[in-house]
Amino acid sequence: MSRKKRLTEAQFAYLLLLPAIFLFGLVILYPVARNVYLSFHEKSITTGMAEHFVGLKHYLKILTTDLRFRQALGNTVYFTVVSVALEFILGLSFALLLNLSFRGRNFARASVILPWALPTAVMAMAWRWIYHDVYGVANDLLLRLGILKEAVAWLGQHPLAMHAAIFSDAWKTTSFMALMFLAGLQSIPQDLYAAASIDGAGIWGRFRYVTLPLLRPVMVLALLFRSLQAFAVFDLIWVLTQGGPGGTTETLSVYLYSYTFRYLNLGYGSALSMVIFGLTLIIIFVILLFRKEEVELG
Amino acid sequence: MRQKTMYSILVFFGVGVVVFFSLAPFLWQIITSMKPANEIFSRPVRYIPSHIDFSAYVKIFSRHPFARQIMNSIIIACAGTFLCLVASSLASYALARLHLRGERGFLFFLLFLSLFPPVVLIVPLYEMVSTFGLMNNWLALIVPYAALNVPFATWVLTSFFRQIPEALEDAARVDGLSRLGILVRIILPLAAPALATTAILVFIFCWNEFLFALTFMTRATSRTVPVGIAMLSGASQYEIPWDQISAATVLTTLPLVAFVVLFQRRIVEGLTAGAVKG
Numbered sequence: 001m002s003r004k005k006r007l008t009e010a011q012f013a014y015l016l017l018l019p020a021i022f023l024f025g026l027v028i029l030y031p032v033a034r035n036v037y038l039s040f041h042e043k044s045i046t047t048g049m050a051e052h053f054v055g056l057k058h059y060l061k062i063l064t065t066d067l068r069f070r071q072a073l074g075n076t077v078y079f080t081v082v083s084v085a086l087e088f089i090l091g092l093s094f095a096l097l098l099n100l101s102f103r104g105r106n107f108a109r110a111s112v113i114l115p116w117a118l119p120t121a122v123m124a125m126a127w128r129w130i131y132h133d134v135y136g137v138a139n140d141l142l143l144r145l146g147i148l149k150e151a152v153a154w155l156g157q158h159p160l161a162m163h164a165a166i167f168s169d170a171w172k173t174t175s176f177m178a179l180m181f182l183a184g185l186q187s188i189p190q191d192l193y194a195a196a197s198i199d200g201a202g203i204w205g206r207f208r209y210v211t212l213p214l215l216r217p218v219m220v221l222a223l224l225f226r227s228l229q230a231f232a233v234f235d236l237i238w239v240l241t242q243g244g245p246g247g248t249t250e251t252l253s254v255y256l257y258s259y260t261f262r263y264l265n266l267g268y269g270s271a272l273s274m275v276i277f278g279l280t281l282i283i284i285f286v287i288l289l290f291r292k293e294e295v296e297l298g
Numbered sequence: 299m300r301q302k303t304m305y306s307i308l309v310f311f312g313v314g315v316v317v318f319f320s321l322a323p324f325l326w327q328i329i330t331s332m333k334p335a336n337e338i339f340s341r342p343v344r345y346i347p348s349h350i351d352f353s354a355y356v357k358i359f360s361r362h363p364f365a366r367q368i369m370n371s372i373i374i375a376c377a378g379t380f381l382c383l384v385a386s387s388l389a390s391y392a393l394a395r396l397h398l399r400g401e402r403g404f405l406f407f408l409l410f411l412s413l414f415p416p417v418v419l420i421v422p423l424y425e426m427v428s429t430f431g432l433m434n435n436w437l438a439l440i441v442p443y444a445a446l447n448v449p450f451a452t453w454v455l456t457s458f459f460r461q462i463p464e465a466l467e468d469a470a471r472v473d474g475l476s477r478l479g480i481l482v483r484i485i486l487p488l489a490a491p492a493l494a495t496t497a498i499l500v501f502i503f504c505w506n507e508f509l510f511a512l513t514f515m516t517r518a519t520s521r522t523v524p525v526g527i528a529m530l531s532g533a534s535q536y537e538i539p540w541d542q543i544s545a546a547t548v549l550t551t552l553p554l555v556a557f558v559v560l561f562q563r564r565i566v567e568g569l570t571a572g573a574v575k576g
Contacts, residue, residue, distance in 0.1 A: 012477055013396035020389035020448050023381075027445035028411055031422035038421065097312050108313050110562050111320045117554045117565070118324065119506035121524040122547050126323045129330065129540050137326060140343035171323065176569070183570035224413075232415030235508040239528045253417040253509075261513070266421050273418040280414050 032277070038270035045264050058271030069272070071247055072255040073279075079162065079251060080230040083169045087226060088219075090170060091177025098178065099185045109182075116175035124239035127168040131155050131240075155241050158248040165240055165249055169233065177222050184218030185211070217291070224287045231283060252276050324551065331355070331544035338541050354545035363519045364546060367526040370515075371550075374436050374522060375504035378443035382500050383493060385444065386451035391481050393452070394459035395467070405456065408449035416446065416509055427514050434520035439511055443504045451496045454571045458492035459485065495568040498561050502554065523550045 007015065039058055041051040062069050098109055115123070130138050131154035142148040154164045188211065196206045234253040237243060243250030243258065250258075256276065260269030330338060334351040337344045358364045393401045423442060432438040462485060470480045486493070511522045521529070527546045530539060558565065 009396050010398065013392040013398050016388040016392035016396070019385035020452060023385050023441065023445035024408065024411075024448055027423065027442045028419065031419040031426075032411075034422035034425070035418065094316050097309070097316060100309055102306075102309050102313060104313075106562065108317055109566075110558055111317045113558050113562060113565060114324065114555065115320055116569075117502055117558050118551050119508070119524045119554075121506075121508040121528045122550055123323060125527055125543055126327045126547055129544070130323060130326060132540075135339050135341065135343065135540075137343055140341075144342070171319070175320070179566055179569055183566065228413050228415070232417060234415075234417055235524075238508075238512075253415055256417055257420065257509070257513075260421060261424075266425065269421040273421055277414060277418050280418075284410075284413060 035270045035273045035277070038267055039274045041267045041270075043265075043267040049264070049266075051267075054267070058268050059275070061268075062271060062275055068247065068250075068255060068259075069252075069275075072250045072252050075162065075247075075249060076231060076233070076251040076253075079166060079169070079233060079249075080227055082163075083166045083173075083230050084223065084226050086166065086170045087174045087177045088223065090174040091222070092181055094174060094178035095181035095185055098182055112175055112178055114175070115172050116179070118172075120172060120235040121239050123172060124168065124236045127164075127171075128155065128240055131164055156245055158245060161241055161245060161249050165237060168240065169230065169236055172236070173226060173229070177226060180218055180222040181215065184215045188214045220287065220291045223290075224284065227283055227287060228280060231280065252279075327544045327547045327551075330540065331548050333541070335541055354541035355549070357539075358542040358545045358549075361542070362526070362530060364523075364526065364549075366519050367521050367523050368549075370436065370520060371505060371523040374439045374443070375501050377436070377440045378447075378504040379497050379500045381440060381444035382447045382451055383497055386448050386496070387455055387486065387489070387493065388481075389448070389452050390455035390459050391485060393456045395464070405449075405453060409453060412446065412449040420509065420513060423510070424513060432514070434515055434517050438514040439504075439507070439522070442510055443500075443507060447500045447503055451500060454496050454568060455489065455492055457571070458489055462488050491564075494561075495564040495571075498557060498564055499568045502557065505554065 038051070040053060040055060042054045042057075043049060043051045094112060098105065098112065102108075130136055133139065133151060133153040133156060136154070138154060139148065139151040143151065152160065155161045192210050192214070193206055196210050201209060232253055233251050234257065237249055237251050237254050238257070241249045243254045252272075253276070256269060256272045259265060259272070329345070329347065331354050332350045332352065333344070333347040334349065335353070337347055392398065393405060398404075419442075427433055427438045466484060466488075467480050470484050475483060506524060507522075508524050508528070511525045512528075515521045515525060518526070518529075523546070527543060527550065530543055530546065531537065
């Protein structure tokens with residue numbers, strides 16, 4: 001009897017997991033750990049890329065004297081709250097509309113997916129062209145309609161630039177919200193609506209007592225994903241304004257990137273990364289509280 | 299009857315607004331790309347070009363390494379997607395079938411970490427890439443792209459693998475197929491639809507990614523298309539060649555438009571996977 005050495009079930013399973021774990025460890029786990037280490041060190045061109053231990057120095061600076069960080073944090077929070085709220089409302093209305101039956105529904109749905117599928121950086125260029133102060137179509141249309149008296153530098157002044165960025169973001173990501181809500185709407189059993197109608201609920205009643213509560217889990221999830229993505233916004237701002245004018249559109253990711261790579265200030269960049277990491281944790285925690293409350297209620 | 303007509307008109311109008319909102323910036327790029335240069339820079343804006351002019355499409359290839367950048371993007375996106383799918387399907391099979399302790403916790407951990415902003419990885423990854431001398435090397439993007447999508451791909455594939463009846467595998471085992479043979483010959487072909495869905499979404503991610511590509515590809519000939527377009531400049535640094543940018547935008551996004559039209563259903567499925575079932 002030849003005894004071929006065979007792996008046990010568990011060994012075989014771990015072998016299959018190995019490539020995924022290797023990739024994940026290399027690109028995500030190691031960098032996170034390395035950030036922790038680097039954030040307590042000074043490492044930049046000034047130190048000749050050597051690492052000197054500086055303890056909490058970077059963190060103290062971020063939390064006390066780094067005004068640019070404070071401005072970026074404020075911008076990021078504003079961007080996240082306003083754009084996610086706008087996308088939420090637009091996404092819900094798009095989904096309610098697309099959930100009706102009408103001719104050309106597939107075409108409409110494909111059009112709504114399109115902004116999501118296109119590269120953010122490339123479409124940010126398209127928006128820069130739309131917002132162009134001299135030849136831009138935004139100015140031209142609003143002038144023709146008489147809404148504007150004279151051309152406006154959409155990306156060149158505060159607070160217009162931030163709102164232009166928010167509008168472009170809403171254009172790009174309403175898709176995602178709409179698709180999530182649409183999937184949620186389609187999973188609501190039709191009999192519930194029928195039952196509500198029999199109980200005398202009108203359109204508003206059915207929306208309020210059937211659609212909204214049943215859509216809530218999807219809403220929490222969509223809010224979670226979109227808030228985190230908006231909080232991390234980089235491509236759009238980098239291409240539209242690079243954080244200008246005067247840092248009024250600079251978000252945390254943009255600040256981290258431009259500060260770090262200007263003088264290869266890796267130590268301080270790592271500390272900023274850790275702070276962003278912590279803030280993200282807080283957002284996840286807060287949004288998941290909504291979900292928990294729902295479980296307790298239901 | 300009258301109410302019904304009113305309703306149809308309202309729906310038609312609403313859908314029209316939604317479709318216009320979604321397509322307008324893209325359509326404007328198409329129109330711009332086909333205008334003669336002097337009509338691009340004219341006031342008031344011309345909405346319909348006097349004639350169609352493809353010179354921007356010629357210029358983008360003759361004045362910039364755009365062909366090279368398209369090739370970079372195709373190779374990186376394909377390799378990244380392939381690597382991601384190989385690693386994820388192996389892992390998913392292990393998680394779905396071979397009974398491991400804590401597999402659910404492991405999946406959640408993967409997903410949880412993928413919620414964090416990619417920018418927090420950039421400093422250590424930059425260190426690694428420059429230490430290994432991989433700046434401007436395709437690998438510097440292929441490996442991170444694959445890794446960043448492992449959590450999502452593993453999540454989708456695991457739930458799909460669980461739906462495949464185990465009896466099929468038992469039968470294959472009786473027929474003498476090895477465990478790896480079962481995975482490759484039985485499971486993966488059955489999972490083709492889920493693999494396709496995942497591949498489409500991962501490919502779109504790789505094709506569109508900007509931050510890592512901006513950081514690790516410093517030479518114009520090594521850039522991927524999104525970075526190439528965002529950094530396109532004319533004779534001087536301040537002169538932006540909008541005609542060529544719009545042409546490049548149309549060329550870069552056409553494959554994505556085709557994807558959306560062809561695989562609409564799969565994209566929606568993949569995007570909302572797990573969101574509805576909970």
